[in-house]
Each structure stands twice: as C-alpha cells, then as structure tokens.
Amino acid sequence: MITYPDSHGRTISELCLLAGKIILQSGGETQRVEDTMTRIAAANGFPKSQCYVTPTGLFFDLGGANPVTRYVRISERSTDLSKVTLVNEVSRKISLGELNAEDALVRLQHIERARVVYPAWLQIASAAVASGCFLIMFKGGWSDFVPAMLAGGIGFALLLLLHRLVQIRFFAEFLSATIIGALAIAFVHTGFGHELDRIIIGSVMPLVPGLLITNAVRDLMAGHLVSGLSKGADALLTASAIGAGIAVMLSAWS
Structure with missing residues (x-):
C-alpha cells in the first residue's frame, strides 16, 4: 500500500522540485541542483530525501514514510545565472530558518515567472x-x-x-x-x-x-x-x- 505525503510533505516536495527545476533550466550544474534540493528537504524535516537529476528531468523522493517519487520534465534550458543566484539565496534562508516553506514556494514561483535576463x-x-x-x-x-x-x-x-x-x-x-x-x-x-x-x-x-x-x-x-x-x-x-x-x-x- 502506497502512503502519499501529507499536505506539508507535498509542499516540501513541490518546493524542492521547483528549486531544482529553476536551477537546471537556468544553466546550473547537476551537483548544485541535487545539493539544493536535499538541503531544502533536510531543513524542513526530511533528512533522507533522494533525488536524481538529468538534463531533461528531475526525480525526487522525500524518503522515510513518504515513498512517492515525483518527476518534473525539463524541456527548455538557457543561461540565466541571475535566477540561479536568487534560488541559492532562498535556499540559504530556508536552511537558516529565516523562511518557511509556504513563503519560499511563493518566492520561487515569482522567480520562475520573472524575466531577469538582460534585455x-x-x-x-x-x-x-x-x-x-x-x-x-x-x-x-x-x-x-x-x-x-x-x-x-x-x-x-x-x-x-x-x-x-x-x-x-x-x-x-x-x-x-x-x-x-x-x-x-x-x-x-x-x-x-x-x-x-x-x-x-x-x-x-x-x-x-x-x-x-x-x-x-x-x-x-x-x-x-x-x-x-x-x-x-x-x-x-x-x-x-x-x-x-x-x-x-x-x-x-x-
């Protein structure tokens, strides 16, 4: 029987996937994507999360009592290191306890929609x-x-x-x-x-x-x-x- 994550787990899973997606689409390396996702999950009470990153997709599992693996498709990639920097800033604030998951998710959604590239x-x-x-x-x-x-x-x-x-x-x-x-x-x-x-x-x-x-x-x-x-x-x-x-x-x- 599969045990699906609760609402908090779903929020954390969505937060980690969105952070990884933005970094990967913006030109970040694989190690940075995986490290960011696992750090965000650990800071929110999921120290045993697992992720697997390829240039075309992200696999993520919170681990523990939440065995459901989620996948995000990456179809477009560009070079936008400004977004990588913004996501890293959000990740640091989460790790320091200065930003909760709900507010961080809203910020990442704004970062994803924003056009911070140079004209x-x-x-x-x-x-x-x-x-x-x-x-x-x-x-x-x-x-x-x-x-x-x-x-x-x-x-x-x-x-x-x-x-x-x-x-x-x-x-x-x-x-x-x-x-x-x-x-x-x-x-x-x-x-x-x-x-x-x-x-x-x-x-x-x-x-x-x-x-x-x-x-x-x-x-x-x-x-x-x-x-x-x-x-x-x-x-x-x-x-x-x-x-x-x-x-x-x-x-x-x-």
Whole structure:
C-alpha cells in the first residue's frame, strides 16, 4: 500500500522540485541542483530525501514514510545565472530558518515567472564588444576591431531571433555562424577588414557554449556520468553547428 505525503510533505516536495527545476533550466550544474534540493528537504524535516537529476528531468523522493517519487520534465534550458543566484539565496534562508516553506514556494514561483535576463539590445551590444576583444586577445590588429564587432553583434542578434522562431538549436547556430562567415568574408573582400581568420574566430566566440562545456566537465568529475555525457554531447553538437556554418561559407568563397 502506497502512503502519499501529507499536505506539508507535498509542499516540501513541490518546493524542492521547483528549486531544482529553476536551477537546471537556468544553466546550473547537476551537483548544485541535487545539493539544493536535499538541503531544502533536510531543513524542513526530511533528512533522507533522494533525488536524481538529468538534463531533461528531475526525480525526487522525500524518503522515510513518504515513498512517492515525483518527476518534473525539463524541456527548455538557457543561461540565466541571475535566477540561479536568487534560488541559492532562498535556499540559504530556508536552511537558516529565516523562511518557511509556504513563503519560499511563493518566492520561487515569482522567480520562475520573472524575466531577469538582460534585455536583447544589451546582450547584442555585449556580444559585439566581446567579439572585438576576443579578436585582440587572439593577436588581431586594432584595424579589425570594428569588423569583428559588427560580425559578432549581427550574428548574435540573428541567433536570438532564430531561437525564438525555430525550436531546432542546431539550425539557429548553423545559420548564425554562416552569416558571421559571410560578413567576415565581405569585410575582407571590400578592404574594411584584413585578417579573415581572426575576425571569424573573434566573432563566433559569443556563440561558443562555454558554460555548457564547463558544466559537462564538472558533472563528469563529480561522478554524474549521464548528465556529463549528455551536456558534453550537446556542447559538441553546438560546436559542430558553428564549425559547419563557417566551413560552408569558406568553401563557397574559395
């Protein structure tokens, strides 16, 4: 006979799952998700909780006299470290006894609905400046700083637009890299730019899945093999899309 959790247990279970879901969707690593969920459960009287995290779903069981396992599907993932920070702040307050479960659940629901990411124009401007700075870091000339900025900014803007219109990430990243390659070639061909390779390298850097690669390595080192391999494959697919887009344009130009 299955014993279902009481109202308090259901609240704690929902609280833990929501906290884990927000962190995982916002780019947090697997170890952080599991640690946050178990700490919240322990602070509310469930020290034997169990959780299993993959990039596409969360399994959670309060343990003890509440053997019912709940599952939450993760269908969308992005990079929003502001939400990770907000959830960590709520988790710390719960552990210190400064916040009860009901109020914490309300806060997490607000965090989930909130759009705390930077506006699109600021993301594009940052990507443009970063592209120019990467070009200089890769020993490019200052005369190519502006071409790299323009190519990187336009490519990143296109990436944001395509992510809203197309659900297939590979296509969005491939097309964005293709446009960056086309712009870099056009700049060099017209004399506006000079070093094609460094303009391309600097411009595609904002598209590189750096956080995903970092989390994949951290998950593998922590023993989360399924999550680490999954994130590593995702990062490899993204890198392949970027490389394929640039290769198509270089092949067409030559």
